[in-house]
Amino acid sequence: MIAVMTGAETEDDIPFGERKTVTDFCYLLDKSKQLFNGLRDLPQYGHKQWQSYFGRTFDVYTKLWKFQQQHRQVLDTRYGLKRWQIGEVASKIGQLYYHYYLRTSETSYLNEAFSFYSAIRQRSYYYQVNREDRPELVVKKLRYYARYIVVCLLLNKMDLVKILVKELSEEIEDYTQRFNTEDQLEWNLVLQEVASFVEADPVVLLDDNNSVTVVSYRLQEGGVPPLEQGMVVGQLVLADALIVGNSNSQVKFSELTIDMFRMLQTLEREPANLATQTSKQGILEPSEKPAKRENPHKYLLYKPTFSQLFTFLSASFKELPANSVLLVYLSATGVFPSIHSDYEGPFDFGGVLTNSNRDVVNGEATQKRNQSQKEMHCLHPGDLLPFTRKPLFIIVDSTNSTSYKNFTNMFGQPLVCLLSPKVYPKTVQDPSQRGSLFTLFLYSPLLAFLSVCGLSSVRRELWHSAQEFLHKVHRDIGQMIAQSPTIDQAFLQFFGDEFLRLLLIRFVFCSAALRLHKVFREAQSFPESYPELPKQDTVENGVLQRHILKMATLLDVQNMFWDDSVEAY
Structure with a gap:
């Protein structure tokens, strides 16, 4: 316990009530740090093991925050409470909310994280840190800025992101000039990563004053074509999603690639109050989360090893409720087989890369294998076969995505794989620069359509007109899928869930658009699926092709699409 005394004052001169206040505060502060540090030891997978621990941690931080507010003068x-210490408590509460959001997918907790991070900045809690000759305190401030930026990115507060990046840049410059540190390059890299993230969208939306307008790509109310009366679809619900990033993408920030970020938002609904909620500085108890879960649980895995990925898959599979779906999104570098065997099964076509940095065999580093062995640091289609005992929806964005065509549905459960093109035309933007075009189509079909047509900006009025027309196109695609007499039933079994329905519809739109685009001529440049979709009923349907040509005409890029084989409007 620390007490500030002046002159001849002794601890006995301090009133008992004030001494007890300091003692209680120190207890709560130590307890909060202990619980917060203990979060690192918790498994990141599963839904139940961590919830009670988070509850205890929230409870202590709730008491600590209210206690320092009530007894600030004492x-x-x-x-000797300093403002940066209050800021540190607020920052940790923000971290708690952010991680609780990641575990529950409830954006209300993301808003709470934003509330506390905003309060730190508005109240200048970290302002006096720069006056103290303690570099570790400045690092706390820099990390706070980085976390705040991540939250703002997830909330699409891009104007604020740009302000925060400027402030962070100034803080890093001051930090590196004052202290001879070894992490200068690391912090400059953080700035570069944020800048790449901000500039990742290939198309900007302009208003009448040529100012950039920011739109949200989360699922909007009424954004999914409804099921038509009489449609026979399954009643499965998307419960869990593993979002895996292990590609060579240069666009990443805080162990989150741009493709992971886009898929994360694709699988979330836009809450009604997300844009208008203000900082209320309250503590939202974990028990107060909405009774009805709006979004699937999501796990973000950046460059996991095979063992880590398999552990998360197993835990999610184990806890998957009845009539629920597990989605696995893989954005990863392709791994190709070095040899071809006479028998070609689910382990003979390669797969996608997993991280080898932390995998060991029998306590020793991995040794070079002979040519008859399979690639160890690779997720083969066969590795996922045990998880096909329950409904499984897979998205593979990789140069070897088609290795996942070689599935065998051994257990008769619904199984669908959506597979990216293996190669893109040379004139198309390098995926490592701004993210994958395939994932962009799943995230925002209009953004991807504009990008593939070479448009870097569009007026807001035209954007809204195109979005309105695209909604009609999506509705027609939904009817095509549901009414196809030859489509595999697995697609229809997933069609009852709004997220999966939207992904399937956007996948068909992507496939149809690229097939008509003049630049995309190789079969390897088209998306594929397992099971295969009936082309005449979906991706090569004449009605859909005419829709795409009308969309191109609306955007004045009709010269980029073939129209010889379809009727003109």
């Missing part, structure tokens, strides 16, 4: 006088 703590200032007798404890």
Whole structure:
């Protein structure tokens, strides 16, 4: 316990009530740090093991935050409480909310994280840190900025992101000039990563004053074509999603690639109050989360090893509720087989890369294998076969995505794989620069359509007109899928869930658009699926092709699409 005393004052001169206030505060502060540090030891997978621990941690931080508010004067006088210490408590509460959001997918907790991070900046809690000759305190401030930026990116507060990046840049410059540190390059890299993230969208939306307008790509109310009366679809619900990033993408920030970021938002609904909620500085108890879960649980895995990925898959599979779906999104570098065997099964076509940095065999580093062995650091289609005992929806964005065509549905459960093109035309933007075009289509079909047509900006009025027309196109695609007499039933079994229905519809739109685009001529440049979709009923349907040509005409890029084989409007 620390008490601030002046002159001849002794600890006995301090009133008992004030001494007890300081003692209670120190207890709560130590307990909060202990619980917060303990979060690192918790498994990141599963839904139940961590919830009670988070509850206890929230409870202590709730008491600590309210306690320092109620007894600020005594703590200032007798404890010597500094504003950066209050900021540190607020920052940890923000971290708690952010991680609780990641575990639950409830954006209300993301808003709470934003509330506390905003309060730190508005109240200048970290302002005096730069006056102290303690580089570790400045690092706390820099990390706070980085976390705040991530939250703002997830909330699409791009104007604020740009302000925060400027402030962070100034803080890093001051930090590196004042202290001879070894992490200068690391912090400059953070700035570069944020800048790449901000500039990742290939098309900007302009208003009448040529100012950039920011739109949200989360699922909007009424954004999914409804099921038509009489449609026979399954009643499965998307419960869990593993979002895996292990590609060579240069666009990443805080162990989150741009493709992971886009898929994360694709699988979330836009809450009604997301854009208008203000900082209320309250503590939202974990028990207060909405009774009805709106979004699937999501796990973000950046460059996991095979063992880590398999552990998360197993835990999610184990806890998957009845009539629920597990989605696995893989954005990863392709791994190709070095040899071809006479028998070609689900382990003979390669797969996607997993991280080898932390995998060991029998306590020793991995040794070079002979040519008859399979690639160890690779997720083969066969590795996922045990998980096909329950409904499984797979998205593979990789140069070897088609290895996942070689599935065998051994257990008769619904199984669908959506597979990216293996190669893109040379004139198309390098995926490592701004993210994958395939994932972009699943995230925002209009953004991807504009990008593939070479448009870097569009007026807001035209954007809304195109979005309105695209909604009609999506509705027609939904009817095509549901009414196809030859489509595999697995697609229809997933069609009852709004997220999966939207992904399937956007996949068909992507496939149809690229097939008509003049630049995309190789079969390897088209998306594929397992099971295969009936082309005449979906991706090569004449009605859909005419829709795409009308969309191109609306955007004045009709010269980029073939129209010889379809009727003109």
